[in-house]
Amino acid sequence: AQSVTQLGSHVSVSEGALVLLRCNYSSSVPPYLFWYVQYPNQGLQLLLKYTSAATLVKGINGFEAEFKKSETSFHLTKPSAHMSDAAEYFCAVTPRGRRALTFGSGTRLQVQP
Amino acid sequence: DTEVTQTPKHLVMGMTNKKSLKCEQHMGHRAMYWYKQKAKKPPELMFVYSYEKLSINESVPSRFSPECPNSSLLNLHLHALQPEDSALYLCASSQDIETYYGYTFGSGTRLTVV
Numbered sequence: 001a002q003s004v005t006q007l008g009s010h011v012s013v014s015e016g017a018l019v020l021l022r023c024n025y026s027s028s029v030p031p032y033l034f035w036y037v038q039y040p041n042q043g044l045q046l047l048l049k050y051t052s053a054a055t056l057v058k059g060i061n062g063f064e065a066e067f068k069k070s071e072t073s074f075h076l077t078k079p080s081a082h083m084s085d086a087a088e089y090f091c092a093v094t095p096r097g098r099r100a101l102t103f104g105s106g107t108r109l110q111v112q113p
Numbered sequence: 114d115t116e117v118t119q120t121p122k123h124l125v126m127g128m129t130n131k132k133s134l135k136c137e138q139h140m141g142h143r144a145m146y147w148y149k150q151k152a153k154k155p156p157e158l159m160f161v162y163s164y165e166k167l168s169i170n171e172s173v174p175s176r177f178s179p180e181c182p183n184s185s186l187l188n189l190h191l192h193a194l195q196p197e198d199s200a201l202y203l204c205a206s207s208q209d210i211e212t213y214y215g216y217t218f219g220s221g222t223r224l225t226v227v
Contacts, residue, residue, distance in 0.1 A: 013144050034215055036218075042221070043117075043220040043221050044156070044203070048214045078172050083136075090155055090156075100146065100158050101158070105155055
């Protein structure tokens with residue numbers, strides 16, 4: 001079954017530094033890929049999605065992700081971290097032929113002042 | 114209206130109780146989902162409804178019983194739960210079961226079984 005792997009359960013950056021959260025998918029056929037953010041005691045909010053239209057996807061709150069088929073990756077980046085970015089980030093996949101999202105294990109982003 | 118509303122936000126129930134979780138959306142979405150999320154874990158799919166019909170049941174124990182009375186409403190009926198069922202229960206909806214649309218999630222119901 002297709003899945004996603006998030007490297008690093010915790011990432012800590014300084015305010016103003018680059019944010020890089022890693023996600024790799026396991027498939028020779030590109031699935032649909034998503035990044036979601038979850039703030040404490042809240043539901044999940046869609047940051048951005050890849051649906052094969054463009055390899056560089058821009059999302060909300062200044063985040064973007066680049067789909068790289070050769071690396072089977074869909075890493076999430078933000079040029080300059082804000083304190084408000086501290087949250088749990090989930091990469092998710094909709095495998096072809098399966099009509100439901102499957103989530104990666106998540107990465108907790110800490111932003112240090 | 115671009116929200117998925119879940120009630121109640123918190124629920125404490127005994128193992129012999131019967132309770133229900135409610136989820137509502139008015140975005141005209143035709144697919145609705147229940148996910149279970151344990152602490153520090155990703156959400157896990159429980160059920161998927163498409164056009165008010167159950168489409169996916171991820172081998173969920175029968176003490177969880179979903180219901181979709183209409184296209185805007187999704188319920189999860191709970192009966193004889195175990196303490197290990199304590200979790201955050203998330204409802205989501207999408208325009209269609211073709212999930213390249215992405216999901217809109219509610220803020221969840223925090224369930225504690227005592």
